Amino acid sequence: MPTESSSKDQLNSTEVLSDVDADISWEEAATSLLTELEESSFSSPSPSKLSNTKPSVLQEHSNINSNQCIQPTLEGKIVRDLSFKPRLVTEYEQENYWEKDIEALNYWVYPEMDEFREYQRCFCELAFYHNLLLALPTGLGKTFISAVVMLNFYRWFPTGKVIFIAPTKPLLQQQRTAVIEITGIHAYNTTELNGNVSIEARCKEYRSKRIFFMTPQTLNNDLRSGFVDARSIVCLVIDEAHKATGSHAYAQVIRTILKHNSHFRVLALTATPGSTTSAVQKVIDCLHISKVIVRNEESVDIRPYVFHKNIQVLKVELTRDMQYLKADFADMYFPFFDFLRKKKVIPGTCDLKNLKSYVLLLALRKYSFRQKENQDKEKLKIFGYFKLLITCAHAMYLLDCHGIIQFYQKLHEIQTETEERKSGELYRLFSSNPFHFYMNHLQHLIANDHFMNHPKITHLTGILKEHFQQATQLNSNSRVMIFTEYRITAEQILKAFSNEKPLIRTSLFVGQANSVDSVGMSQNLQKEIISQFKAGIINVLVATCIGEEGLDIGDTDMIVCYDTSSSPIRMIQRMGRTGRKKDGKVFILVTKNSEDVKWERAKASYRRVQKVIENGQKLILKTDVPRLLPPTCSPTIRFQKLNSIHQQSFAGLTDNDKRDESQVETLGSQPRRQLPSIVDDEFEDMKSNLRIPTPEIKLRRYLADYRSTVYHTHGTSINLTKSAIVSKVRTPYKIGTKSLLDFQISALQTKFKSCTHEEIQRYKKYEGKWKRKKRKLI
Template identity: 30%
Template sequence: MTEYVEHRWINPKTMEKRAYQEAIAKRALDGNMLVVLPTGMGKTPLAALVAAYRLEQDMHKKIMFMAPTKPLVNQHKKSFERFLKIGPDEIKVITGKIKPAERGELYKKADIVISTPQTIRNDLKKGVLNLKEYSLLIVDEAHRAVKNYAYTYVAKKYMQQAEKPLILALTASPGGHRYRIEQVKKALFIENVEVRTKDDEDVTPYIKTIKTEWIEVELTKPMQSIKKYLESIKDEKLKMLMKWSFIRSSRITKSQLIELQKKLAHSKSGSSFAAMSLIAEIVKVDHAIMLLETQCLYSVKKYMDKIVNEGVKGDTKAATRLIENRNFQSAARLLKELIEEGEEHPKMVKLREVVEKEFERNENARLIIFTQFRDTVDKIIAELKKVKGCKPVALIGQAGSRGLDQKEQVRLINEYDLGFYNCLVCTSIGEEGLHLGSATTAVFYEPVPSAIRTVQRRGRVGREQMGRIYIFITKNTRDEAYYWSAHHKEKKMKKILYSMKEKTLKDFS
């Protein structure tokens, strides 16, 4: 029998009673806290519980809840309205689309403000808002609080202006490196760290079983030939950079090359400009190889066509030289032949098989498919429309002419939850925070090297029922390296967080 939280600020029978949430919420009152909880383990109910405790301490103070996107903001508003004994007029979503004068009035009237950090930062700078009366600042997806992200500015102003400040920072994954976690702690003035994983005794009763299956494929022989053509171009250009003494080894990463390019941009010498152009060629070819290894032939073709268009127009010297390169021409010709013959990446073939199997197993299945690139999203949608029972839809970010604004994103998520669609094909926009309670199956079309993104992807399923995850990996490619990179970063992150938690417990005692 389910037990519910009983509190004068919490609506009856709305919040399941969980010992770990109550323990963390009570400790959160002792000082600014970073809470790391697995996705689906109730960060929003925890935030509502801490808000209830703060309102009990002083009902005349206000609560500020920040989340990075409008869809997340709207979800949190619905959750707080369900959990807390506060009328809809007292909980306000404030966005940049509301006129500044009206926003100023809303800040005065609202007891709980839910907004994006960009809006709050802008209103603090313009003097539309003062945080003096706010007794709690909740920061969702707190791993974003690095460098110049708006969270850092708002947290600093909050600590300066609030009479009795308290910050509750929430994330499923703050990052795989100690320095990154320390950055987040410093930016949000964190004093205490609380962490739970699915292996903790007080959490395991609430974990839904998730089965993970790795789907390994190999590049076809023609695809391997395309890869060799492209790699020969890359190797040739790297040798030239070594010959000119700009690099010492051909084993250099893309990020290192881009850093070198930035340094060379400050030099006015002819050799520096020549090296920068070479680096541009290498980066373009490496991107094409990455698409070939991890995505689909359609994506590679779209990208190589873009290079050809740039080269024909003479937009960049790098593109012009590439389209004149025999190996590039051979790769483009073979790629065109494969597509005309109806060939595709083995991942795409396996994806259709997996989706067909999921709908055969459960006609009410709800799938979410993650991939890095919009061109791959387009191809996946086209392929899955051919699968019986599958109703796919794309969820992508706002950027570009094809982007979806946040209002459209919210509409699509609602329609997915209502069953108008049963397969959500997402870029990174689908990874962060969104509550897709109906999702039964997640497919990672490719692994990502980030521990944060891997944890977030995994957390989209198994929230309300058993879940299944498929991870697609192309053998002997960067897919394998990315998978193990994220795996080791996540393990390292857990060790770091537990050591930080132990330290704050010792300091507290």
């Protein structure tokens, strides 16, 4: 039986999570925790069964393993030390890991660029001698620094492998292209590997290539399976390194390599290393970091290269209807709230109308520790009440910060789930007559012609109209990104601007995962949307979390955060999308007395972490990181132009790796070109015997053919939904607009008059191929 002091220590450890993990799925965490607690309290499982029980969401964050090193943080909390002492290597073993190019070790190459930045040179040099965690604001050259480091390790160790790992495949493609362009390394010496590549193909690439761009899951699996030798790795670059905590694939990769190889270099890149001091320490431990460099926009060495961001926080008050909805919903779960308050298992400061999920979850965990040996029925009842309140708190958050439609859909989803089980406290509440009356009231409210989902929409409309009207007067091609947490909120934002064309041309930008009512975006579609956004065809991109990290979406003039997060990492990633090449604007929409508290907490957490890292007194760095370069070797910098090498880098690409540049050059020497899989209204091709189109024709296609249609929620050309949506408030994804199709049809009718019968039949043949491809997408 644990002592009271040990319980308090574990509780304090959990409290650290309140800021870091405010964005996790609290319902999932509550369900997982309740299931485990109920089994341990009422089923009395054997110790062997308990040892094999899958840990809950919160345990994965807060449990302290007895075999792990325990250390205090700045706040006096206890955190895990996930690192372990790597296997020591002898001098003889070190010399036999990889061959060294003694002549190349005399200097290191720095590419000559249009603009030289001293901080980039300094950080590159430090990365040669330390396992470096580098935190730089977005847009200040993390990709350039990583490319220079990879280039020099590639030169120095001719038999060593240089690996770049990133969480997403589009990010890998982007980084591979950037490294080739910056360093001039031949493209046939690089490869991109992920789970879609067969094992045989990966093994072949490991034998023939030296620079790899991989997902961490693929690398970890291949290391454990023995397809790649861990001792051959000389440099590992990790993008979005703040994810490397706990059992993340990044951490697993480092542990797997350290079991066999202590002699390799780590360069970890991120915009923000962590939300709290303990989170930063976990990253340091997991990645075996020996030096940390953190810069913000106020740092002296990078300030000359940072453009100003004008950040405005707009506090939005709920409408009277929304306040009534909150009060009525709170009245329905008041009996459950009052019962727990009288039992003194929830804090007395809890507000009935402003419940917070993480506060309730921490109270539940505290109660479970206090009543660990108690197995009466009241304990099970309290667990059920906690789960109900956590669920209701999340629904109330959606009403507060996102809108009535999101609130209604969440309640409808919970109601459907509880009706299937027909048991539990949630079923009692969501099957009651007052709740059915409440849902009917919501339906009538949404069906009203003057319905407003959330007052944030009104503020957002005013901000965008004013911005684009000014841009039109200045004849400027301005671009805006809107960030929101949920896909349904992004859909509602898009719907609100459907009648504002051509001033505001919006598009969704979401992930690949399928939701209940719609499918995600494929990677090709994501690339197409980004291309349209950069070209100005789309001037407003409504993005979920996929737009926050990594992808090269380009610089934007203004960022609008439709909702906020208590995690400073996400907020900094969002705001980093503007202010790269010129001054930018940031508008943050917060609900008064709800989100404004989260925003202030995120700022305070960020300032606290920055101060601790700058002082460097509370972070424990690794001291057992070996030197890779010979002790007598101190390479000097050599500036070198690499453009000439880059011109040759595409010459050695295999057929699978050829990009658009090499493809056009190869086809240009042939009398005919390969027919495209989709032929639209390109009659210029038919009249020119299907030869290479001119740049003017390619531009015309890009602006007007099927492939440049805007991805949004209107039109009837191609329906990408899995099934018809019954709910009136859910808008399915579609691609193509009626106006664009009408324009194409009229253009076709004009072109048909000047074409021969043979040309028309040829066009119809390939138009049929396009229609067959379209049917496959549905």
